[in-house]
Amino acid sequence: SAAEKGGYEHFMAKEIMEQPKAFRDTIFPRIQQGRVVLDDLQIGREELEGLDKLYIIACGSSYHVGVAAKYTLERLLRKPVEVTLASEFRYCEPIVTERTMALVISQSGETIDTLAAMREAKRLGARVLSIVNVVGSTIARESDDVLYTWAGPEIAVATTKAYSTQLALIYLIGLYFADLLGTISREEYGRIVDELLLIPTKLEQILENRKDIQYFASIYFNHPSVFFIGRNIDYAVGLEGSLKLKEISYIHSEAYAAGELKHGTISLIEPGTLVVALAGYSQLFEKTMSNVVEVKSRGADVLGLTVASKAEDMAKTTDHTIVIPDTHPMLLPSLEVVPMQLFAYYVALQRGCDIDKPRNLAKSVTVE
Numbered sequence: 001s002a003a004e005k006g007g008y009e010h011f012m013a014k015e016i017m018e019q020p021k022a023f024r025d026t027i028f029p030r031i032q033q034g035r036v037v038l039d040d041l042q043i044g045r046e047e048l049e050g051l052d053k054l055y056i057i058a059c060g061s062s063y064h065v066g067v068a069a070k071y072t073l074e075r076l077l078r079k080p081v082e083v084t085l086a087s088e089f090r091y092c093e094p095i096v097t098e099r100t101m102a103l104v105i106s107q108s109g110e111t112i113d114t115l116a117a118m119r120e121a122k123r124l125g126a127r128v129l130s131i132v133n134v135v136g137s138t139i140a141r142e143s144d145d146v147l148y149t150w151a152g153p154e155i156a157v158a159t160t161k162a163y164s165t166q167l168a169l170i171y172l173i174g175l176y177f178a179d180l181l182g183t184i185s186r187e188e189y190g191r192i193v194d195e196l197l198l199i200p201t202k203l204e205q206i207l208e209n210r211k212d213i214q215y216f217a218s219i220y221f222n223h224p225s226v227f228f229i230g231r232n233i234d235y236a237v238g239l240e241g242s243l244k245l246k247e248i249s250y251i252h253s254e255a256y257a258a259g260e261l262k263h264g265t266i267s268l269i270e271p272g273t274l275v276v277a278l279a280g281y282s283q284l285f286e287k288t289m290s291n292v293v294e295v296k297s298r299g300a301d302v303l304g305l306t307v308a309s310k311a312e313d314m315a316k317t318t319d320h321t322i323v324i325p326d327t328h329p330m331l332l333p334s335l336e337v338v339p340m341q342l343f344a345y346y347v348a349l350q351r352g353c354d355i356d357k358p359r360n361l362a363k364s365v366t367v368e
């Protein structure tokens, strides 16, 4: 009913709008006097120091959180992080030992591939830390440690607030472990925590400007094919933006690491192809923009996404530009993903799709 949807037309819209609160609920109780407090975790410094690898295991959008997390955690912890789809992990003879931590990410806590992969990791000796939304779910119960996302129930098949709160926990885990390991300076730690606390307000700003995204959707909703490009964490968000769009609007889309375009995909760019270019990550802004120039010169329509401090620069080349607030580079995915969710939502709305229940998809996949 309309009441259940909080006055919104779809659960997805309601859940997109709930993200500032969900993010707040997930991080604020775990930050005290500028320090990350994860009392629910049993793992201590010595065990952490002994780890030689983190293995992230997940499916779907939770896997995309893992892709972003690899960049973030390797930078913070200086330990190798491998990220694998649960359905691949099961059958790849993974190199897992007692010195491996398996970081399992799942909204439902019931996805069968993820659960089976987790059991396999445990059997091989890994210590399992899971990030789960549904309290008491199977993955939560069988993990050595669990951190809950406090997103509340998520009804729409296409995940939004669960993705955002999973990311939030990645930052907390990264800061907490980096502090224990001594791989982060006090200044950097403080800077990231300060910026983290500002994310919910910045999410509110982005949501207030959602009409801009609706306008871009009204221009592009009939494009038959869309490419999302970006580098580093921008690429990770591109993967999620592409999945959101294809799952609810049924438009063919692909995400590419921008530098990889020239190795094949650029042959598909022709007049009228839509390219969504993510370039929030300032260190690689120029690099991504050189790829934007390449696709523009082949006739693509380009919808860019960047931070306020780069917006003017980007707008010289793109057709339209989505602008998000500046933040610490590590936290960018949290701000970037919301316009991507809104874009998919408004495109699907224009196309008259069944947004909350897209064809052939299930909220929780409990068969292999």
Ligand code: G6P
Residues within 6 Å of the ligand: 059, 060, 061, 062, 063, 105, 106, 107, 108, 109, 110, 111, 114, 157, 158, 159, 361, 362, 363, 364, 365
């Ligand atoms: C399904 C859902 C996706 C979700 C994936 C993993 O495919 O439609 O939105 O990302 O499962 O689900 P999980 O509950 O393990 O995060």
